[in-house]
Amino acid sequence: MTIHVRFFASLRERTGIDSKTVDADGLHSIRDLWSALTDEPLDETTLVAVNKTYAGPDHAITDGDEVAFFPPITGG
């Protein structure tokens, strides 16, 4: 299973990852995917989108998904 991962704003700078294709065999949820990418805990202020729609940390990932992690938004 392949997942396309993206990080935005301060999270991108902290993790040093802009985008990455991850071989996610054996991973089931967003939380699993996060743990495979970083040792940091997935804190509750981190927002997650799957295929450009907001999702929670227990959302199941499927082959080909684009998963984005980002900090609280500050537009407007």
Next chain:
Amino acid sequence: MSPVQIELRDTSFDPFQELFEHRKTFSKIGNHGACSTFVGTMREYNGGDRVLAMQLEHYSGMTEKQLEEIVGEARKTHEILDGLLLHRIGNVYPGEDIVLVAVWSTHRKDAFAACREIMEALKSKAPFWKKETLVEGDRWVENNTPGV
């Protein structure tokens, strides 16, 4: 139902000129009894610090999708005859406008409520991030100020 024009701009815009031009596109005149607008402008100070510039990052594709959904949600409970939503991306400087939300309705109740609802939803759901350039260096804006 008239579409609401939604656009991300990487150059500065004059919101009042935009409103003037947009009004010319109305296919029918005589229905639009109320227009409510919100304009957000970049300040030169934030939290007591002088801000020289700001970089507005967004999640291309998702930001547009969220803005469409936000307007769609507002339309479920308010009459929106026409609308205009512009938001800057890229480098922004003090005094430049960041966002314009304009809603035209038959009466002020829907225009006021929809404009505010769209603006507040944009602040919490549309993926944009601000990075400020200060005299001492750069910093990410961590939270938006409350609007209600």
